Amino acid sequence: MSLDADQVKKIAHLARLKIDDTDVPGYVTNLSNILEIFEQMRTIDTANVTPMSHPVEAVQRLRDDEVRETDQRDVFQALAPSTENGLYLVPRVIE
């Protein structure tokens, strides 16, 4: 399986990555090579192997339902480029 230039551009757009048109052929080759490795792995018989969704044999630990965070808005908002009335301001998004 190999990718074409349009698929690479679409993936870049979904990930909000700005890529140069001149770099696209290089990405097509490199990403296709990675997929090629998966193709090779696919030929292995895994019928008797349990799928692994996590590399560690552990289960999720749970936290008691308690409020422990305090209001640190001023500290956090000092990092933000723009705020007003306690809101973070971002370039306008219109649906």
Added chain:
Amino acid sequence: MNYETVIGLEIHVQLATKSKIFSAASTAYGAAPNTQACAVDLALPGVLPVLNKEAVHMATKFGLAIGAEVAPRSVFARKNYFYPDLPKGYQISQFELPIVGTGHLDIELKGGETKRIGVTRAHLEEDAGKSLHEDFAGMTGIDLNRAGTPLLEVVSEPDMRSAEEAVAYMKKMHALVTYLEICDGNMQEGSFRCDANVSVRPVGQAEFGARAEIKNINSFRFVERAINYEVERQIDLIEEGGVVVQETRLYDADRDETRSMRSKEEANDYRYFPDPDLLPVVISAEYLEQVRAELPELPEEKKQRYIDTFGLSPYDAAGLTASRELADYFETVIEKTGDVRLSANWISGEMSARLNKDDLSIAESKVSAEAFAGLLLRIKDNTISGKIAKEVFEAMWNGEGSADAVIEVKGLKQITDTGAIESMVDEVIANNAGQFAELKSGKDKLMGFFVGQVLKASKGKANPAQVNELIRKKLQD
């Protein structure tokens, strides 16, 4: 051509935990913007999610209540998309292995029959923040207090065939989650909202038509209106030779219409994958049994108990168990009055009508269950008639005190003294001698007139049955 409507609902149930699903920030509604958004909610570098035990507990209760399999092992996944109210660039949700599997909910249809609606799955996820588009000089304001609030998304099968059925299902689901105390049910604050998938197909066609997904509807009334509008729109489109396209639409309550959300074509490419920050959630058989044992009496069970032990009709029983608050109110009133029929009639009748009129829920009633029982007791012991009781109820609603106080102050006590009523009867007969002669000669219709006149003279305080009896006696004299 005749069309059949096909509807499936995705209901977002906001879980009533104190803290967020993956952080220890508060979920309380209405706080000043961003004062309840901690480092985890803001996705600052290096933070990790830690799952809230209570969110898992609530999802488990829900799964058991709808007869579903609660997954012994479920996995969180990342749903990737970019929007400023989602700081991580992904929403933590569940995809391939949700915590709640296939279950069902039964709804009552108009004719009294029951219809089973399938629940495909329910999964845990975090809510996003809020975007405020007005007033910031060309910028959008972001409040992340809601970011990370736990949601249980309940996905139904496309089993509903009308807006009415969809509303019945949504109401039933609302009752269930409030009975279970896993959601406060406050629709205005967005604690319970839904997306409706709507399509139409010619009657007899097996495959479904293309569906529109109507987003974020937060009232029972709007669900009904949005679906009805959408069904009309799709049928008109087909009749005019057009084609329904699969898309996301928004319901505009002010204009009572749905419109397309001009979403970008790749919007649905969420590239889900298991979240490496979270391990699989494991639920043991022992834990399941423990949760099962603590489940409260559910609406269906309560309804059956009302039918079996109180002798109520299935219709009345369904009405009185529609919400946990209403059922609790009813049971308190019965306990005080010892009269099931009277209590059921008055709660389903006067009380419901009054609540509807003021658009209040039973929890917001101006007359408490104890006070209401006080009123019913005065009907029961014949202190007042049912008619006068309505007047007393109105006064109680307006804050004029207890039933006894209102009866006392307004002098509404029923007259049971036969002598007093008899003299009123005599007076009415004397004033209407002509009609009385007609009544005597067999014009029975006039009976109502005489009873009415006497009741009027007594200002409604005479007992109608007693008046009737006295007039009949006069006829024989």
